[in-house]
Amino acid sequence: MKVSNITGVIRRRILVNYRLMPEVIQPLLPAKFRPKLHRGFAIGGICLIRLEQVRPKGVPSFLGASSENAAHRIAVVWGDETGKEQEGVYVTRRDTNSRLNLMAGGRLFPGEHHAAKFMIKDDGNQIDFEMISKDEATVIQVRGKKTIELPESSGFKNLADASAFFEPGSLGYSATEKGDRLEGLRLKTATWKVEPLQVEHVYSSFFGDKTKFPEDTVFFDCALVMRDIRHEWSGERDLRL
Numbered sequence: 001m002k003v004s005n006i007t008g009v010i011r012r013r014i015l016v017n018y019r020l021m022p023e024v025i026q027p028l029l030p031a032k033f034r035p036k037l038h039r040g041f042a043i044g045g046i047c048l049i050r051l052e053q054v055r056p057k058g059v060p061s062f063l064g065a066s067s068e069n070a071a072h073r074i075a076v077v078w079g080d081e082t083g084k085e086q087e088g089v090y091v092t093r094r095d096t097n098s099r100l101n102l103m104a105g106g107r108l109f110p111g112e113h114h115a116a117k118f119m120i121k122d123d124g125n126q127i128d129f130e131m132i133s134k135d136e137a138t139v140i141q142v143r144g145k146k147t148i149e150l151p152e153s154s155g156f157k158n159l160a161d162a163s164a165f166f167e168p169g170s171l172g173y174s175a176t177e178k179g180d181r182l183e184g185l186r187l188k189t190a191t192w193k194v195e196p197l198q199v200e201h202v203y204s205s206f207f208g209d210k211t212k213f214p215e216d217t218v219f220f221d222c223a224l225v226m227r228d229i230r231h232e233w234s235g236e237r238d239l240r241l
Contacts, residue, residue, distance in 0.1 A: 006109060006233040008054035008064055010189070012122060013226040014129070014197065015166060016142055017045040018207050019155050021217040025074060028212065030175070030182065030241055033090050036075040038165055039155050043221070044074045046140060046204055048129060050120075057232065067098035068118040070131050070140055072206050075169055088171035090182075092206070095133050110183035110235045111174055114138070127197065127225075139205040144223060147198035154222040162222060163194050173239060184236030189229050197223040 019041040026035060026042075035042030049071075053064035073089040080086050095116035096102060106112035115134040121127070129142040149159070156162040170189075173182040199220070207218050 005057040006054060007057045008061075008231060009052045010049060010226060010229045010231050011052045011066075012048075012050040013229075014048040014127065014142065015045055015194070015224040015226075016048065016199075016202060016204070017043060017162075017166075017221045017223065018204075019219045019221045020044050020074075020213070024213055024217040028092070029074065029076060029090055030239075032078050032239065032241075033074075033076040033173075034078065036077045036087055036169075041155060042074065043165065044072075044207065044218075046206075047071045047073060048131075048140070048142065065098065065100055067096055067101055068120065068131075069098070069101065069113075070095045070116065070118075070138075071172070071174075072138075072204070073172065075165075086171070087168055088173065089169045091172045091174035093138060094174060095131060095138055106176060106183065109233065110185040110238075111172075112176060112183075124227075137205070139203065141201060141203040142199065142223065143201040144197045144199040146225070147196050150196050150222045151198070153219075156222065159194070159196060162224060163192070166194070166224070167192050171236060175241075180241055182239040182241065184238060186234050186236050188232045188234065189226075190231065191229055192226075193229075194224040194226055197225045199223045 022035050022042045049069050052066045053061040055064040071094045072092045076090045077087045094113045096113045097118050101113045119130045126145045131140040171186045
């Protein structure tokens with residue numbers, strides 16, 4: 001039996017975003033998904049999130065847990081059983097420094113996780129982030145500082161354009177180890193506010209893998225930051241593969 005609702009605070013959430021050629025990303029998605037396009041490009045990225053006071057809804061906040069987490073994800077659309085188009089994200093992998101998330105993910109709440117080490121410096125203006133998974137399959141590095149505008153190279157017109165693209169993607173589906181289904185997890189935030197992060201250095205072993213993304217098929221787009229937002233996670237019905 002899984003816990004239906006988890007609540008807490010998003011202390012910091014960084015969305016590192018890439019533009020991807022649709023024909024390259026489609027083979028990496030389950031058959032029922034198609035990439036959600038923006039100006040002809042698929043959009044993928046990494047969600048780097050620090051959670052605090054996380055606990056089942058109704059439990060006092062002082063009993064909540066904290067964790068650093070990372071999820072590689074692709075914005076997708078699909079048709080439900082009625083034919084109505086839905087949108088969200090497909091999560092290719094989740095990493096965490098929390099033993100609780102490792103043990104409970106996929107059991108007490110949706111989303112299987114891998115163990116990872118996080119090294120982070122964050123003074124509210126400058127962020128220096130590095131993550132290395134225990135199995136050494138995933139490495140993430142992000143260094144940047146707060147700014148007021150997206151980079152000129154971004155495919156989004158402005159911050160409002162980027163915000164409008166990502167806000168509806170609250171439902172994430174991730175594969176299970178058995179590979180027979182996708183577990184659904186929906187994020188509900190009390191507010192939605194993103195700010196640009198001027199990235200000085202970024203590296204993802206996933207998006208940097210030339211066997212998946214040959215030259216000129218993946219481009220860094222922008223990074224966004226959210227802070228101090230009350231949130232709730234709720235499990236959604238699994239999708240069978």
